[in-house]
Amino acid sequence: MQNFAYRAPASTTDALRLGTGTGARYIAGGTDLLNLMKDGVQRHDLIIDLNRLPLHDITPTTTGVRLGALARMADVAAHPQVRRRLPLLAETLLAGASPQVRNAATIGGNLLQRTRCWYFRDASMPCNKREPGSGCAAQHGQNRWHAIIGGSAHCIAVHPSDLAVALTALDATVHTLGSGGARTIGIRDFYRLPGDTPQVETALRSGELITAVDVPSTGLTGRYLKVRDRATFEFAVVSVAALIRTGGGGVVREARLAFGGIAPVPWRSAEAERQLIGRRLDDAAIEAAGRALTLPAAPREHNAFKVPLVRRALATALGGLR
């Protein structure tokens, strides 16, 4: 990787001031950024180490838990409040990466990790996300791991985060701080579909920092199911975060369904959720939800299997919540 200047500011004010410069980039855990820099996917002149900022805390709130952007995945997963009030979140975090990486990787960094698309990660291959206008080699290449929903002719890379899928089901809120001040962004507005600008992935503005994530405690029963090609230590082929609240007679009152591995963003399917509301969680309802989910699917040559797989995964996750 190319060399860079390194700063470790002690205040967010200083961090933001440094972060406005061109070629500047924040580093927290570094578990994704350093790989991208080693591979020449990203090149930066100034690396701003955020670890001295006071953004590490995990704090109970009246509505749930607030996760500091610098809280480590392992610490969040092990936190008693999280385990008690947000078991889905703990379950999801432990399904990701490896113990070593979870000790280093942060909540903010996890949300900003970049796609595993191999054409993106090899700096000498065509990729519109990395180099707008260079083409998308995945469209007609090796696209087993790519999106079946929400992609465009410019990009079919999937977002790799498990955490983001769970947070999408949990309707979390992302707090940011930039030169224009603090903002609050709902997780569903945080990620951007590729369209014809796949290089734009989130609502973050240049130099803006994630400071915290608010995760409401829903009272819903949930499960995160991650399907992958080996037993562990792998990104999801598809994943499902399902949250359900049932009322009298087992009728579903509320359903939240989010999916990983099938779309360029953590995919919330209101259509699938609608199929469950007001019905008992029986096979017919689950089947209808799966059909609604994959109705817009447009698979490529090697990933058509994701259509039945994600429906089966949904059925399995919901079956476990009956």
Place this chain on the structure above:
Amino acid sequence: MFSTSRRTVLKTAAAAPIPALLPGAPASSGVTLTVNGDTVTRQLEPRVTLLDALREDLGLTGTKKGCDRGECGACTVLVDGRRTKSCLTLAVMQQGREITTIEGLADGDRLHPVQAAFIRHDGFQCGFCTSGQIMSAVACIREGHAGSDDEVREWMSGNLCRCGCYPNIVAAVRAAADEEQ
């Protein structure tokens, strides 16, 4: 045709020159690391990973580089007692922390119980992943994640072994965990 344009694109992409460093960009600076109880200072560029600093600058070659991408675990060290992959962090970011490598585990000639258990249970063959496996195992036991064979399997899965010693590694970690109780 798509493939034609792809080839054109490929050539341009491959040929795109990388801008040179900005004028005035830093060369190296003194980086102070505490490794196995010793505090040492070396002139390092900010881009040097902790792994490369240990191996190339401090001469601590027991920590291995298998992939340099956090995908194999051979470079696992303890930072303030927690296991982490030293290829995925910069040396300059680890100043002021206690770093423990495989060289710092034994007490003189007396092996750490995990090291001894790995020998007893033949938890390695070629030995290349072993430093990382052992550092990871020390943390795994300390975290309380060695309560059953399956728990060890899951919590040791961040360390790949290509010789295929996994069942022996599980036995070694379980034995060492029992011993420490």
Place this chain on the structure above:
Amino acid sequence: MSPSVVGRPIARTDGVAKVTGAARYAADADVTGVVHAVLVTSDVARGRITAIDTAVASSGAGVLAVLTHDTLPALTLPAVTSFYLKRFVPVQDDRIRHAGQPVAIAVADTLARAQDAAARVVVRYESAPPQVVLADALGEAYVPPPGSDGPNDYTRGDVAAGMAAADVTVEATYTTPLQHHNPLEPSATVASWDGDALTVHESAQGISITQNVLAQAFGLTPGQVRVITPYVGGGFGAKGPAWPHTLLAAAAARHVGRPVKLVLSRAQTYTSHGHRAETHQVMRVGATREGRLTAIDHVVTQQVSRTEELLFNSSEPTRMLYDCANVRSTQRAVRLDLPTGSFVRSPEAATGHVLESTLDELAVTLGLDPVELRLRNWSAINQETGAPHGSNHLRECYTRGAQQFGWSRRDPRPGSMRDRDGIIGWGMATAAHTAGGRPGSGATVTVGRDGTARIECGTQEIGTGTYTVMQQVGAQTLGLAVHQVTFLLGDTRYPAAFASAASATVPSAGAAVVRAATAARDLVVAAALADAASPLHGVAADRIGAEDGFLFVTGQPWRRVAYRDVMARHGAPISATSTPVPTPLGYSTGAVFAEVHVDPAIGRVRVRRIVGVFDPGRILNRQTARSQAIGGAVWAVGFTLTEHTLVDPHLGRVVTPNLSGYLIPTNLDIPDIDVDFIDRPDPDSPALGARGFGETPMTGTTAAIANALHHATGHRFRDLPITQDKILAALS
């Protein structure tokens, strides 16, 4: 001979070095003044270089050189017989034969600077569309000339007549994917020159190969090249042949006048040192209603490169294993724009998988138990050579394995065995791999005046336990205690040995140690007999035994003298050197049983347990032998369920050159593995009754898992790897 030394499960003598980080692998070599080299590799798969701009790269701080085909001095192409398989040396001309081919070398004072300089080299190419898809090019298949693993076109008997005589025939087409070795240690070279003398620390499975190849490339005598390799961080074939990066590191060192370290990146290992070529296999078998094989016809077609045509997925199991009079084995090649192929752990696994899978299909067709089918076709001889095996206890492996697994409780109906959350499948297969049949090795045994022995042998330790086992073999033969023997390897100053490959270390290096130790012991005995003060004086040499550091008169153990005392009175060390004797071809076999569990909801498969019973002759060290068997089983899980290197069909480039896209098993993927050995000496063995064994356990296990999946699902998965989506599709 005492049974007390060989066979014992003694802990590895290099264990402390490996668990403390003290073991130094090639890239750990402490060489003063070393600088770093990084390869620049081709982004295109086929074409030529039109321009290389090194100006920016060369101007970086600390950059010592950026070498291209315009500036790198000419190197001689080493002969293929020296095990430099590639038929060109890169960075010598502008032609691109495959993606990942080295096109330049950047050298700088630090690793980071060398990496950065390499990234700043700008290469322009004129490229043509590559052909990399085997299935698209099967029409271009041809039968190449034979390589070192036997004929590519083999027939015995009359296959057509055998098929005609069959009551049932089974024909099936299988495919196995491109796979990579992925040792945890990426290949590394540290090269330093002193005038015309070259010293190389190399991650080599064959230091003599590296030595000879370097000598040829640089026009030196082998004596001018020293290769040092005390430890190898796994090889699995990747480090068996010599490859370009070693030559390029040495050339760069000579150019900059400094020692140079070159370590391949993980990504570069996917194009730098061979792979297991993709195969397309058509297998036809005919059998009587009783399950006797009447004919086997096996066509394996595999990918080769544009510049080489050696085949490594070779069909020994088809030719050698089962009693069948009519056999045809055809091995075909298809040239593609991919890197050079090579051998990967258990090269016979790919063809053995298809033979053993097809036999399972035959067993189902016949309604015959798969163990019984194999028992009925067991052969006492090597069916290809017609020669009897030194020993062959395969039938006992079947019966003992079946008993330990509980095979008799198997309900053969597919999908019939279930538990609370899924379907259980039980499968089995024969494990079989040639072992040895390769060049021999030499060793020197020196007994010192203190009565301890030092053994030197230019073999390698790749994880198989060479230090430990050879120390045991030496101690056993000399009649010393294990701790009285030191075994040194990994230096071309020691007598030359064959590569640590082809399951040949025990029969090759082991036999060399036996011969040298026998000669040394005889000399020590002679010294004792000649000494008038010795209690053995005047006894006939053939009546002298040796055990645990003492020489004694057979049958009169109280008439004894310590090695130490003999040597002290002798007053000078006694030394003997063995010269290479070609290693006999062994055949180590076994029976493997596997249980899989399938979650029918999402197609998830887990291997639940594996039982393997093997016959590798005598066991030299039960612990290291068991570890090898476990390792083979782990490889089989990856081979069967997860491992495949994906290549972009248009770009001709590997898109999974890493350990996150190419999935080797994790700890959680591996169940308990139950290993047992027949442990009976092979009388033909030149190494204390032992045969080579390392490659046997992976074979058989792959088909046992796949056959278990058929048992679970009723579907035959003929395309590897058997990923979840294929299971799900079969169950839908």
